[in-house]
Amino acid sequence: TWNMGSFAKEKIEDIRKQVGDRKVLCGVSGGVDSSVVAALLHEALPKEQLVCVFVDQGLLRKDEAEQVQNMFKLLDMNLITIDAKEEFLTALAGVTDPETKRKTIGEKFIEVFDKEASKHTDVSFLAQGTLYTDVIESVSVKGPSKTIKSHHNVGGLPDWMTFELVEPLREIFKDEVRKLGLELGLPKDMIGRHPFPGPGLAIRVMGEVNEEALRLLRESDAIMQEELKATGYYDKVWQAFTVLLNVQSVGVMGDNRTYDNTVCIRMVESVDGMTATFAHIPHDILENMSRRIINEIDGINRVVYDISSKPPATIEWE
Numbered sequence: 001t002w003n004m005g006s007f008a009k010e011k012i013e014d015i016r017k018q019v020g021d022r023k024v025l026c027g028v029s030g031g032v033d034s035s036v037v038a039a040l041l042h043e044a045l046p047k048e049q050l051v052c053v054f055v056d057q058g059l060l061r062k063d064e065a066e067q068v069q070n071m072f073k074l075l076d077m078n079l080i081t082i083d084a085k086e087e088f089l090t091a092l093a094g095v096t097d098p099e100t101k102r103k104t105i106g107e108k109f110i111e112v113f114d115k116e117a118s119k120h121t122d123v124s125f126l127a128q129g130t131l132y133t134d135v136i137e138s139v140s141v142k143g144p145s146k147t148i149k150s151h152h153n154v155g156g157l158p159d160w161m162t163f164e165l166v167e168p169l170r171e172i173f174k175d176e177v178r179k180l181g182l183e184l185g186l187p188k189d190m191i192g193r194h195p196f197p198g199p200g201l202a203i204r205v206m207g208e209v210n211e212e213a214l215r216l217l218r219e220s221d222a223i224m225q226e227e228l229k230a231t232g233y234y235d236k237v238w239q240a241f242t243v244l245l246n247v248q249s250v251g252v253m254g255d256n257r258t259y260d261n262t263v264c265i266r267m268v269e270s271v272d273g274m275t276a277t278f279a280h281i282p283h284d285i286l287e288n289m290s291r292r293i294i295n296e297i298d299g300i301n302r303v304v305y306d307i308s309s310k311p312p313a314t315i316e317w318e
C-alpha cells in the first residue's frame with residue numbers, strides 16, 4: 001500500500017516539472033475527478049498559471065451548476081463558466097442512438113471548449129481528470145474491436161489542438177482519487193459525491209433529450225437523492241440515479257386514468273465501477289422514493305427498480 005501523502009507530493013512535483021512557468025487550462029465538471037485535478041494544480045502552481053473552465057452543457061442535475069461555481073469561489077480559483085445549454089440541446093435534437101448521443105456531446109464539448117481555449121493564446125497545457133478505469137474501458141473490446149462505450153473524456157483531443165495533456169489521475173482508481181482529494185483538503189461532501197458521467201443526464205434519458213425529459217429526470221433524481229441522504233444510504237452505495245424510460249403506461253390518479261412516463265431507480269454497490277451489483281436497499285426506502293416521485297412530479301406515474309448487475313449490464317443505461 002502506498003502513502004497518499006507522498007503520492008500527492010509526487011504528483012505536485014511532476015506537475016511543476018512538466019508545466020514549469022507555462023499556463024494550464026483545466027476543464028472542470030464539479031465531479032470528484034476534475035476537482036481533484038484542479039486542486040492538485042492549484043497546489044502546484046501560482047494562481048495566475050491555472051485557468052479552470054466549466055462548460056455548462058445543460059445536462060447537469062438540479063442546482064448542480066451553481067454548486068460548482070460556489071465551490072471554486074470558495075477555493076479561490078480562476079473559473080470561467082460557459083453557458084452552452086442551448087447549443088447542446090440543439091445538437092442533441094432528434095438523437096436517440098446512445099453512441100451517437102455520446103459522440104455528439106463529445107464533439108460539441110470539444111468545439112465549445114476549443115472556442116474558449118483559443119482565446120487563451122498563452123496556454124500550453126490542458127489538464128483532465130482521466131482515470132485508470134476510463135483508460136481501460138475505452139480500449140477494452142467486446143466483439144471484434146468495438147469499444148463498449150466511448151468515454152468522451154479520454155484521449156479526446158483532435159490533432160489540431162496543440163495542447164500537451166496533464167493527466168495526473170491516469171494511473172489510479174476512484175477510491176484512490178478520493179483519498180487524494182481528502183489529502184488536498186477538499187470538502188468531505190464533495191469527495192463523497194457519487195460519480196457522474198461526462199455526458200450527464202443525456203445518457204439517462206432513453207430516447208431524445210429535451211427540456212421536458214430533463215425536467216422529469218432532474219426532479220426525480222433530486223427526490224431520490226434527498227431520500228437516500230436522509231436515510232444514511234447515500235454513502236453506502238457507489239452510485240444512485242434515476243433513468244427516464246421512453247415507456248408510457250396506464251395508471252389511475254383519483255378518478256382519472258393516466259398515461260404517463262416511467263422512471264427507473266438505479267442504485268449500485270461497487271469498488272471501482274468496473275463491476276457492480278444492484279444495491280440491496282430496504283424496500284420501505286424504495287417505497288418512499290417511489291411514492292414521492294409519483295405524487296410530486298407531474299408526468300410520472302410509475303417507478304421501477306433496476307435489479308441488474310455489471311456485468312452483463314452496465315451501470316448507466318446508455
Ligand code: XMP
Pocket residue numbers: 149150151152153195196197198199239273274310313314315316317318
Ligand atoms: P458503465 O455504465 O460503463 O459506467 O458501467 C461505469 C462508471 O463510469 C461512469 N461513466 C462515465 N464517466 N464519462 C465519465 O466520466 C463517461 O462518458 C461515462 N460513462 C459512464 C458511470 O457513471 C459509472 O460510474
